Amino acid sequence: MPASYEQAITLTGDLHARPAGALAVAAARFASAVSLTVGASSADAKSVLGVMGLGATRGQHVSVAAEGPDAQEAVAAIVAILAEATRVGA
């Protein structure tokens, strides 16, 4: 059954190019549509250029939303990548 799910995370570091790529590759594995919202900007999580274009930096709140059959798993995976990638500061 299609579902929508959303979770917010506060970045502990800037979202750089490599984690943006890892995030887009991970998002593409899910059937659900996945989006990231930072302030007034939103991006398709499956688009690396969109994710990089958000320019998300340390201290910003990122809302991860998904809609589809695996929405909850998709949001959990993307939030985990954001937490790990910005912690390491890769």
Add this chain to the structure above:
Amino acid sequence: MSLDVRVGIVLVSHSAALAEGATELASQVSGGTVAIIPAGGTDDGGLGTSAAKVQRAVKLADGGAGVVIIPDIGSAVLTVRALLAETGELPTPVEVADAPFVEGAVAATVTAAAGGDIGAVLAAAEEARHARKL
């Protein structure tokens, strides 16, 4: 849209350094799991493009799922088109992307890393023209 074998990418630039730099960036962003091969400069190392270099790069990039070629400007496109017109020269499905060089390379390689087929990789490269920086 997942495939065991990933689509390969060839970056054709007038400058060997530019092709190699864009390859490095796209490879790093995508996690290094895609065959992305630079084909920059002329055969004697000058500024320009080389059909022989492109042909070698396509063979190296080909893993069986096809190859997307991203040319930079002008005669790079002509070199690629002339090569494709020589039937039988390339053993794999090849598409040429009408895309900005750096953004197209990054978007295409990430889509290939995610298991996208040749159509998805081509579309990702060409959609890169709509990505805003500011």
